[in-house]
Amino acid sequence: MSSALMSGAALTPAGAQLALPGAVAPTPEGTVTSPGGKSKKKLSSGEMGQARGPVVMPKAPSEETIVGKTLQLDGAGGAIEFSRIGPDLEVAKLTLSGDRLSRSGEECRVEIAGMPLKLTRRDSGSGLRRYQLLSLPACPFTLDVLDGAILVTNDGKACEIKEADCRADPSGLWGTAEREFDPKKAEDMLGARAKVEKDVRADFRELYERNKKEKLVRSFVVKEQAGFSSWREEVCRSYAKESDFGYCALRLTEARAIALGAQLASGVKLPEGYAEAAAAEEAAAKAKGKK
Template sequence: MPPLIRVLLLLPLAVAMPNPAGAQNFFEELFGIGRAAKPPVPPRGVPGGMQPGTPLAPPPGAPGDAPAAEAPRAPAAPKQPVVLKAPAEDNVIGQELMYNGLSGTLKLEKAAAGTTARITLPGTKISAPSESCTVPWNGGTPVALTSEGRPDGLPRFEATGGECPLRFEVVEGGVLVTSLGSSRICTVTTADCATTPTGLWGPAAATLIPRSVEFDGARGTADRAVRENYKLMTQRARGQDVRPIVTEQAAFSSDREQLCRTYAREGAHGFCNLRFTEGRALALATRLGVNTAAAPTASATPRPRRKPQPSVDGMNPDAGGATGFPD
């Protein structure tokens, strides 16, 4: 049938359609310019090579699946205390040390019966507190010391007799002295002198200032050792035992400040802060069950940085001894 005749026959039907879009679609289909002119688009493939209608695999752990064998995990290695190098007992033998690096003298010596101490104590006059004085300990006679081992990580000696019973703990280059009596003040009435020997006896400031960079690097290592050992103690302690450990750690900072603020030019070298911190780290490690006299130690000297290797064309600079890449 000619197209014109078809249009005339179907025109009444198109006019009867109320929807203009329907009439447009009618003419498009009639003349073959609408959807009928476009071939059907085949469905696209599903990603992963799956075709439409393919059932999906059940998720892991679904009912009916055999449980997968779980690989055994190795138990985590227990954390160990950080142990610094413990000072040797004889590292100060024969040296003349001064109280706070300023005055008085303390000298430890080896004798046939063991270790002896000879001390000249600085103080103030009892009758005139504004005037200074010095008094020889035990009348100037060397006093035999009793070795107490290393109960807190440092070599310890004690002298319980005489007018001023004292304890000596050896650090690197110095001696920490504490009183064994009920008072920190030692009064020698025959010499009209009152002394306070408790504190750090060490070298003069002039010999310590050139080593300030060394002390500063070692101080960082000692501080980290104290923090790690303190955290390990709190982790191992039971609930009721944690509070005393926290209180003791808080007192450590204030005790260090009080002890070292009177050392000669402490701010310029940091010798007292370093030695007191090292003693605290060793004490914590000892309480954690480490034998500081025989345990391997952490170096207190900063590790030198490795020099970067020059890069060569065709080589990987991050892999030592690597050969050139193949062409």
């Protein structure tokens, strides 16, 4: 077995089932606000309300923006390629990079065998096209399709691929490789991000105005928006040439615009248990204030 590439002990995918947070639809019962801002209690899963007025949700990026391209994690790490078999999207090639299990700090790379890998379509609830890779038991993950990129989540856990003596974390943005960035397009990319940022701020203000009389929904919308910037910074801090191009931030901000558009068009769906958690937090704050 090579120190850089697993051979001989190929990882052959087999059937597996794994539920990752936010990856499996439908969502349990919760609170949904209509586009007009009025709440509807205990609507069944998937009932998002009907859009009123001229709200137009941004179009989600198509799978065609990623088919036939090589996408790299953080622009310099693992690599993934997609293909289409009829209507189905599949992983045509996958290489994971990480640290050796036996020697922490030493890099390892694993080329996954048994291609292609089947992807299962899921409802993202955010307006994006979402898929789960369940056919690789050693490292299942969820991906959202962005414009020429994918955002991968893995329940916060790195994959231990013992046959290759490798621990790899596939979570993050897989997109344009470092070598493909054109310095002449840096200014245009940064300008595009500024425009999308402006759209996001406008959509957030509109969403807030529609829900400002609903305390629970309003607080959720505010917290979600407030947490976006720090989350984006965490995801993008390791992306190649990010300070020069802002590529990762642009793609995640575009995804945020689509998510806000979905909420404007169809209403805000509160996560399961959010109301209970908010009530408990408020009660704890009041109890603390009385001491």
